Amino acid sequence: MITQERLPMVAMPSMNDTHLEDIIIINKLSKAIDAKDAGAVSLILKELIEHTVVHFSGEEEMMREKAFPPYPVHKGEHDRALNELRVVAKNFQSAQNIEAVKAYVETLTPWLIQHIQTLDTVTAMFLVNGVSPCSSGAC
Template identity: 45%
Template sequence: MLIDKNNLPLVAEEFMNDVHFEDVEIINELYETVQKYKNDKTEDNKNIVIEIYTKWFNHTVDHFKGEEDKMLELHFPPYMMHKGEHERCLEHMRYIIENFKNSGDEKTLLKYLEVDLINWLVNHIQTMDTVTAMFFKTGLSPCAMQH
């Protein structure tokens, strides 16, 4: 297991927490398939990594879209800033899987999951998602909350 669900920061909106838990489940599943590939580099094991990564990518597209749709609906002021972080994350995810497909080298993928992704996810939930969920719940924008 790469990430313990119980250590994931929670936000004020349940629908967002639920999606984050699903996200972590797929990431843990993906991590296991990469370990398996690392120990036994068959074409089948490589394809399983790509398959689960694709499942995770598609889930992430929906995860981000769910937040973005609600931000638009409720006119969240820093919408572009939050969406920008999502887009950079998806770009990074695309780059990593393309690299793995071409090279079959799991080291970059593992480093990405163990370091970059965990840091990104925890940081993103603690900042953007936390502020956004609070706005969904209370209608208070981040600027108003500072006062």
């Protein structure tokens, strides 16, 4: 479980709202895992995929519109994470292994926090304030 207080904030409120929705779904998934409710796990995994597609494509559209210099790095990390989530959901449909989903969620939460603290933070600073991460040598 991840509390709202542990969620890092970025400079763009709409991104923070999306991240909060993310942790609400992830926490719901954790509860279904603890309850060993395979039907709920399956439905929530679908919900998480749908939300993640909207979350990532929204950020990617804003980055493309403003020509964010390290766009390929951020997009590459989204593609990798979404692909991993899709594989976990697909495997769950066939194997119904709740422990595998549990192990995934244990890596998803720290990944999400780390992603928000790094790529999302510099992206929001660029989109809102025009601060380029390249000015500090990050490109």
